[in-house]
Amino acid sequence: MQDALRPLIVSGYARLARAPIVASLVSLEDLYLGVLIAAKDMSVRLRPELKVGESFHDEHIVEEAVRSGALTKDESLLQLLVRLRGSAPPESLLRAITNSLTDRYYGLESLALASLMERSDHSLKIHALPDVSGYAQTPEEKLALARSWLRCWSRPGFWLSRMPPAWWLRDVQPRSGKFKTMSRLLRDKGAQSLFEKEWVPQLLSLFAVQTAPGKFRLEGRELSLAIGGEWASCQSCRTAQRPFPGRTTCVNCGEDTAVRIDPDSDPVFAARKGYYRASTIDALRTPPTAPMVLIAAEHTAQLNTAQTVEAFSKAEEHELLFQDVDLGRRRQGASGRRSMFFPARQRWRLVSTSVLSRASRSATCPQPAQTTSSAQAARVGAEPQWQP
Numbered sequence: 582m583q584d585a586l587r588p589l590i591v592s593g594y595a596r597l598a599r600a601p602i603v604a605s606l607v608s609l610e611d612l613y614l615g616v617l618i619a620a621k622d623m624s625v626r627l628r629p630e631l632k633v634g635e636s637f638h639d640e641h642i643v644e645e646a647v648r649s650g651a652l653t654k655d656e657s658l659l660q661l662l663v664r665l666r667g668s669a670p671p672e673s674l675l676r677a678i679t680n681s682l683t684d685r686y687y688g689l690e691s692l693a694l695a696s697l698m699e700r701s702d703h704s705l706k707i708h709a710l711p712d713v714s715g716y717a718q719t720p721e722e723k724l725a726l727a728r729s730w731l732r733c734w735s736r737p738g739f740w741l742s743r744m745p746p747a748w749w750l751r752d753v754q755p756r757s758g759k760f761k762t763m764s765r766l767l768r769d770k771g772a773q774s775l776f777e778k779e780w781v782p783q784l785l786s787l788f789a790v791q792t793a794p795g796k797f798r799l800e801g802r803e804l805s806l807a808i809g810g811e812w813a814s815c816q817s818c819r820t821a822q823r824p825f826p827g828r829t830t831c832v833n834c835g836e837d838t839a840v841r842i843d844p845d846s847d848p849v850f851a852a853r854k855g856y857y858r859a860s861t862i863d864a865l866r867t868p869p870t871a872p873m874v875l876i877a878a879e880h881t882a883q884l885n886t887a888q889t890v891e892a893f894s895k896a897e898e899h900e901l902l903f904q905d906v907d908l909g910r911r912r913q914g915a916s917g918r919r920s921m922f923f924p925a926r927q928r929w930r931l932v933s934t935s936v937l938s939r940a941s942r943s944a945t946c947p948q949p950a951q952t953t954s955s956a957q958a959a960r961v962g963a964e965p966q967w968q969p
């Protein structure tokens with residue numbers, strides 16, 4: 582699901598961050614709205630698995646708002662933003678969204694697509710933090726230092742107000758705010774000490790809440806996404822990262838081997854990550870290229886009872902569609918294209934044919950195995966292909 586969602590997350594969030602009135606308010610709390618807007622914008626049908634009591638009605642709210650021009654009217658977009666902040670995303674979708682940000686290997690930063698940054702109205706507060714001699718004296722260096730600290734929270738994660746309480750301490754964890762990783766960047770003892778005494782308490786008050794003595798939780802509502810911009814890749818450990826002004830110190834391994842790259846054209850980076858970046862880059866183009874049609878359907882007991890007017894139960898219908906059995910026009914998608922279903926629990930991965938064709942041109946990209954279903958999907962041209 583991550584491959585499918587990544588383009589929607591990045592292009593939808595970029596859209597919100599560009600809108601003048603909402604730009605200073607937009608935070609990671611709005612990732613859900615961004616995904617829904619991008620899905621509507623690119624006519625991508627999204628069907629997340631729903632738990633008992635959950636609804637995906639927000640999709641219709643966003644559809645109606647987009648249809649009446651909310652994307653071009655700041656006031657309407659602001660209303661939509663406020664309204665969606667009050668509703669709960671389906672848990673499966675929220676998990677897929679947060680995983681797309683925090684995944685160590687296929688997360689947005691690892692793929693040089695986007696990285697964590699402060700919500701835009703915090704930038705001036707970071708400029709006002711005391712100089713760290715030799716490391717952070719200009720506004721640009723101070724932002725880079727604060728963002729390096731935010732990066733240290735990738736493992737413990739950030740908290741969103743609509744996360745289920747059960748995720749706390751399991752999926753999102755507290756930290757003290759003092760990270761060993763920062764000492765790889767700030768090698769000078771005096772700079773380390775000043776950072777821990779003067780910066781960390783202020784960064785914690787801006788970006789985190791205290792949950793226990795000496796323990797803090799990073800708050801997604803105080804954070805935003807930096808999309809595009811400059812990137813570096815470490816020649817020692819191959820970690821993608823933002824370049825620190827005037828330095829080549831790798832934030833991961835501490836070697837002075839983090840060199841600036843263009844992730845779109847660097848042959849080594851493209852060979853390793855290009856396959857996973859392609860659909861997001863396509864979605865950011867003008868006009869955007871939609872990633873795929875994506876529908877997740879559950880084979881559960883609750884779906885197994887056929888309604889009196891239906892010949893098949895939902896589970897039977899999904900199974901037949903999955904086997905490429907034609908159930909007639911009424912069963913096909915609104916666009917007239919065949920609907921494709923998959924049981925979410927089997928963790929099927931799907932990619933668009935355009936991504937696959939790019940992959941097949943590159944010898945170093947992972948080659949997906951052809952399955953009966955993908956071979957069938959290939960017959961309908963633009964339809965997505967499947968791979969386990």
Ligand SMILES: [Zn+2]
Pocket residue numbers: 815816817818819820831832833834835836
């Ligand atoms: Zn490194």
